[in-house]
Amino acid sequence: MEQAGPAREESPYALLDYMPVGVFVLDPRLRVLHWNSVLEEWTGIPRGEMLGKEITGRFPHLAQPKYLRRIESIFEGGPAAVFSSLLHRHIIPAKLRGGKEMLQNATAVPFAVPGGKGLVLVTVQDVTDLNTRINESRVTRDAALKAKEEAENATAVKDKFVALVSHDLKNPLGVMLGFLQLMKEDNAVTDGNSDTERMLDILVESVNNMLHLIEDVLNLARLKAGKLTLQQRFFGLDGPAQKIMMNFESQAKKKGVRLTNEIPEKCRIYGDPVLLYEVLQNLISNAIKFSRPGGKIVLSLRNGGKNVITVADTGVGIDPARFDTLFRYDEKTSTTGTAGETGTGFGLPLSHDIVTAHGGALTVESAPGKGSVFYVTLPYVKPMVLLVDDDPDIRGLFKAYLDDLDVEIIEAEDGMHALNMLKKRRPHLIITDISMPNMDGFQLLETIKRSPDTGYIPVILLTSGNDIATREKAFQLGADDFITKGQRRDDFMPRITRFLS
Amino acid sequence: MVEISPILLDVFTEFVNIGVGRAAGILNQMVSSPVTLTVPRIEVLDSCDTGGIERVMGTETLSVVRLTFNAGLNGTAALLFPSNSAHKFVVLLTGEQPGSPDIDSLKAETLNEVGSILLNGIMGSIANLCEVHIGYSVPEHMEATPREVCGGECGKGASVMIVHSMFTVKEHLIEGKMLLIFQGISMQTLLDAIKRKL
Known part of the structure; x- marks a missing residue:
């Protein structure tokens, strides 16, 4: 049996013993011609037991096509083969101190030594540390993700519970408050008794306080659940x-x-x-x-x-x-x-x-x-007004009217154009003509007021006529004001500024 | 520049597809999810200059597996993936999850293995076709721009083929490109070999 030591230096493979990685050399019949000292240490298999033996005898998994065909391909003149730890874990099974399995990257390349051609040299690198670091990082990350998910679930359940309970408390309290107020107004109940009146006052105040408290809790739950959407406007x-x-x-x-x-x-x-x-x-x-x-x-x-x-x-x-x-x-x-x-x-x-x-x-x-x-x-907000009219001269006139106010003006040529603009912008006031191509002012008004996203934006309708039917229709659809074109600036401005700061 | 007719290109594409089919066979023994590889199109550039290669391959830094070959044919073969596709490819093949700072090291090694299998399949087909022995360098993984991959290889007499490749893993389609740069008379040797097969 060949032993590690100076005698090895006579071998053409002696240099391979100085490499800090596992190395073995195969001939075309897959017999082991060299088994370096690193592999001896990793596997506990002495070189003598490997030399001249087929590698697949000791390591039968290497007979699988995914190894065998690729190694054979090198003997046939193909390029080097790489075996990565992610796909194979290891090519030569070995245990680390503590019994842990070693993870390896390996490369098989064509090789020749004096007197021996057409060989394959396989280098095996221990990458366990790298993999361990990755696994540890993964475990830490997974644990953090799990903890975050659990915390989020718990918070969601709590918020839902609070919202439900608060809502169920609010309704009966509302009923109590209503009857208490009726009792207060009913002379037969108090019958001039100041103590009874005082007790009723305390009851009403307490129920009011509780309703107020529940409203706080509900708002808090909505805020935490992200369901409290702000409906901001100038008011x-x-x-x-x-x-x-x-x-x-x-x-x-x-x-x-x-x-x-x-x-x-x-x-x-x-x-x-x-x-x-x-x-x-x-x-x-x-x-x-x-x-x-x-x-x-x-x-x-x-x-x-x-x-x-x-x-x-x-x-x-x-x-x-x-x-x-x-x-x-x-x-x-x-x-x-x-x-x-x-x-x-x-x-x-x-x-x-x-x-x-x-x-x-x-x-x-x-x-x-x-x-x-x-x-x-509160953040200072510059008011924005959307002017909708197909006549550029009318838009120009209104722009001139608004010139003195510190407002941003955006313009649309018809209802359809205005709706497209509303997808990106949120004006604080919309002033729109009624008769326009593509989509008229009534259709625009109806669409704006029906949408929860835009329904709160005040809309002023402009028209050249002043008939009652048009005015009624405008207000039925939710118009906030109705202005007849041709009014003097001084008459017109207060009706605009009341919607702006 | 070496002229290549559409018929010759079709025949060559068939040979390359045989090679990648063999590579897919090997890959499928290694991973649990079926992998299919196809080469729908091979493009031959008018000349080997970095500007021409950048027009097709872009200027972004890519994940590259490259080897050089010599003896019967001389040149460079490289498999190039956009970095995010490379990452996705490794994740799909191995079931690993991204997120660790060290995953890139393992990704490089895995891509090197996959790339070498693929390049082996194609170069094996070319060697068989040309009936020549080819020597290879050890495949290496790098993050590089197409200019960096082929900058030193382009020059007088070199020819370039771009092999458009499609990988399908777990119903995900991943596109990569292979770059074959043939030096000297290698391209002519290849064309002569193809003609002999007609």
Whole structure:
């Protein structure tokens, strides 16, 4: 039996023992002419046991055509063959320390030594480390993906549950509130008993609070489920501001807190009116909760009334250390109010999410004992008007009318053209003629108002006539205004600006 | 430039298809999903210049398996895939998933194996056709532009064939191209051999 050692150097293959990879040499009858020391170490098979023997005797898998035919092809003059670890795992099975299977890349090439031609030399490279790194990376990635999927599923189930439960709670509470109000109005129930009246008042207020809370939870669930889509438009802020003030008037009065509304008349802002109402309601409610008797709360506008709403109070203030957690759901932000009021702590995080969904920011300035100012900063939006008329002169006239306003104007020649533009652009106001080729103004109006994507955009119809039937049809289809061509600019402009900032 | 008539090109295409069919046979023994290989078209360029090759093959960096040949015929044979197709091909053949930084190393080795089987099939057909012995270099994988693959090979007297190849694995169609650059009289030797078969 041939042994590793100096005597080997006499062999024409001696050099192959110095290679850091497994090497064996085959003759055309697939007999092993050399089995290097690396292979001896990997397989535990001494060279003596391999030399002169057919490789397929010791390693029968190599008789499969996918090996045999390709090696034979080299003997027949074909090019080298490559055996990759991904497709074969290994060509010469070997165990690593610890019993782990070795993964190999191998290359078989034509080979010749003095006195021996037409041979094939096979080099075998251990690529286990590389494969192991890949597998480890794959396992880590799979585990991360699985964890992410599970977390997402759990969140989806939770959101669905919250939405369902909240909805099922809201309906019976609505019924309760309705009957309580009927009872309050029914003199036979109270019968002049002030205690009964007081108890009914408390019941109504509690049910209202609970409805408000459920609305918060529902909005939160919708927001988290991505189902709360913003329906943004320019709207007058003065009306909602007055309504909020009225709603909180008695509550503030009870605490001896003065509410001041400094939102000017005809002030317009761009956003989702329903959701921003919710935000302001939460901020005013909080301000009352944390104000002491004699305190003052002011709702106002900053930045020239364009896009910053503020709610300032002279209440107990907030420790700046709590600013970071104030808008987070996972932190307990709700603390008891100055009169023992409680809450869920949902209001501020939900308001924050609503404002953020607008692309804006909800921020606070405060210090303990110095009151707080909450800023609702919305992105400034330049109004966009879509003019639809087949007559370029009319479009030119309206463009001239709108020249003084800071608005972007886009134009379409007919209803069809306008609908195509609406696929890419979202104007804040559409002014359209009625008689147009391809698609007239009525068809355009109907299509716009029927689509949930565009239904909220105000549409003003223009026509040269002023007959009642046309006007009725326009309003039935959802027109927001109807203007007869030929009006003076001064008459016309207020009807446009009321839809814009 | 060596002229090649449509009939001769058809005959040659048949021979190449026999070679790739043999290669597909070997590939199918190695992978669980059936692989079909066809060569629908072979294009002969007017001249071997990098500009002409770039017009057909583009200028993007491709995943390439290349070998050179000598003795009976001289030249270069290369299989070229767009990088994303190469990646997809390996994923389909091996069932591996992309995403690991090291997968590229294994991809290179696997492509080298697949490419060498394919080039072996085609060069084997050409060697049989020409009844010559051909010597080959060890196939190597590289990421290179067509200009880098053949830049040094183009020159006076060289001829270029582009073998359009289609691979189908698990109902996915993957297109690759093979570039055959014949030096000296090799192209004429090939044409003479084809004519003898007619």
